[in-house]
Amino acid sequence: MTASPTPDPAAPNPHASAEQVQAAYSDTKLAQVLYHDWEAATYDEKWSISYDERCNSYARGRFDAVVGGDAEVPYGRALELGCGTGFFLLNLMLTGVATTGSVTDLSPGMVEVALRNAEGLGLDVDGRVADAETIPYEDDSFDLVVGHAVLHHIPDVQKTLAEVLRVLRPGGRFVFAGEPTTIGDRYARLLGRTTWELTTRATKLPALASWRRPQAELDESSRAAALEAVVDIHTFDPEALERTALAAGAIDVRAATEELAAAFLGWPVRTFEAAVPAGKLGFGWARFAFGGWKKLSRLDEAVLSKVVPRKFFYNVMITGVKPPAPVSL
Numbered sequence: 001m002t003a004s005p006t007p008d009p010a011a012p013n014p015h016a017s018a019e020q021v022q023a024a025y026s027d028t029k030l031a032q033v034l035y036h037d038w039e040a041a042t043y044d045e046k047w048s049i050s051y052d053e054r055c056n057s058y059a060r061g062r063f064d065a066v067v068g069g070d071a072e073v074p075y076g077r078a079l080e081l082g083c084g085t086g087f088f089l090l091n092l093m094l095t096g097v098a099t100t101g102s103v104t105d106l107s108p109g110m111v112e113v114a115l116r117n118a119e120g121l122g123l124d125v126d127g128r129v130a131d132a133e134t135i136p137y138e139d140d141s142f143d144l145v146v147g148h149a150v151l152h153h154i155p156d157v158q159k160t161l162a163e164v165l166r167v168l169r170p171g172g173r174f175v176f177a178g179e180p181t182t183i184g185d186r187y188a189r190l191l192g193r194t195t196w197e198l199t200t201r202a203t204k205l206p207a208l209a210s211w212r213r214p215q216a217e218l219d220e221s222s223r224a225a226a227l228e229a230v231v232d233i234h235t236f237d238p239e240a241l242e243r244t245a246l247a248a249g250a251i252d253v254r255a256a257t258e259e260l261a262a263a264f265l266g267w268p269v270r271t272f273e274a275a276v277p278a279g280k281l282g283f284g285w286a287r288f289a290f291g292g293w294k295k296l297s298r299l300d301e302a303v304l305s306k307v308v309p310r311k312f313f314y315n316v317m318i319t320g321v322k323p324p325a326p327v328s329l
């Protein structure tokens with residue numbers, strides 16, 4: 001049976017047909033669903049996502065870094081857009097940021113995994129397949145809306161933020177983290193491409209044959225990278241992102257950035273890990289990678305953020321508030 005180029009919007013589709021992949025090159029939302037449905041089952045492993053102290057403190061750290069002392073935790077009802085496997089909201093809930101949650105994503109496969117993760121953690125969470133540009137919830141439904149690494153996938157960011165403000169109650173807050181800055185994305189791609197080229201060329205040498213991934217797997221990674229170029233739509237200048245949030249109607253808008261030295265280590269490390277066979281790098285490597293990233297993140301925070309303009313850092317986060325309801329006389 002030939003699969004239709006348009007997948008059933010409610011069902012996960014981890015094995016896209018060649019016809020669907022072709023159609024996705026000119027349809028960004030179809031590309032999002034195919035790419036992320038395909039990634040859903042292995043996403044937590046690929047990005048080392050867990051729901052323990054390490055990721056609890058990472059998620060909470062991003063939230064606190066941009067919201068600072070203005071947080072009103074615990075928020076009652078929180079919504080996540082582009083939840084993926086639930087990394088951001090579930091980890092935030094585990095640190096007491098919100099009591100109940102709703103996870104949403106364009107990819108049915110991702111919503112399925114996020115709900116399974118939430119259930120395993122005993123969290124009070126429901127979920128829906130939803131496009132962030134047209135959020136299927138009533139006005140004033142949530143106290144907090146969050147997202148991580150999602151805004152750069154959405155065609156109309158201002159429309160999305162206006163939708164976020166519609167579903168927030170007056171005074172409610174949004175927090176989006178993990179978005180690429182325009183300058184950061186340039187050096188990250190260059191570092192990634194260079195590391196990939198060097199590693200895949202070096203592992204062609206007979207002496208390094210055991211470090212070479214099978215050609216079929218390398219080819220699949222290259223095809224995924226091509227689709228990645230279709231799903232990654234935006235990069236952000238922090239000031240321009242603030243202007244977009246203000247134009248959507250938010251108040252108390254603030255963008256913050258992080259990771260400069262840490263990104264110069266993180267991107268080559270992640271690319272190298274993807275270019276060699278799984279299992280080749282042991283615990284010592286994992287300790288070096290995570291420990292090194294943490295040390296350089298501290299350097300970024302304590303020193304570089306004081307002297308380097310924010311647009312040079314890799315990650316941008318943004319927060320804002322829905323204006324209070326007008327008082328009726």
Ligand SMILES: C[S@@+](CC[C@H](N)C(=O)[O-])C[C@H]1O[C@@H](n2cnc3c(N)ncnc32)[C@H](O)[C@@H]1O
Binds near residue numbers: 033083106133149
């Ligand atoms: C890079 S992943 C991030 C997932 C998760 N937030 C995380 O940080 O691990 C981006 C997610 O956004 C979703 N997405 C892309 N476009 C979307 C849209 N228009 N509306 C809702 N979700 C979308 C994708 O399906 C994917 O799960």
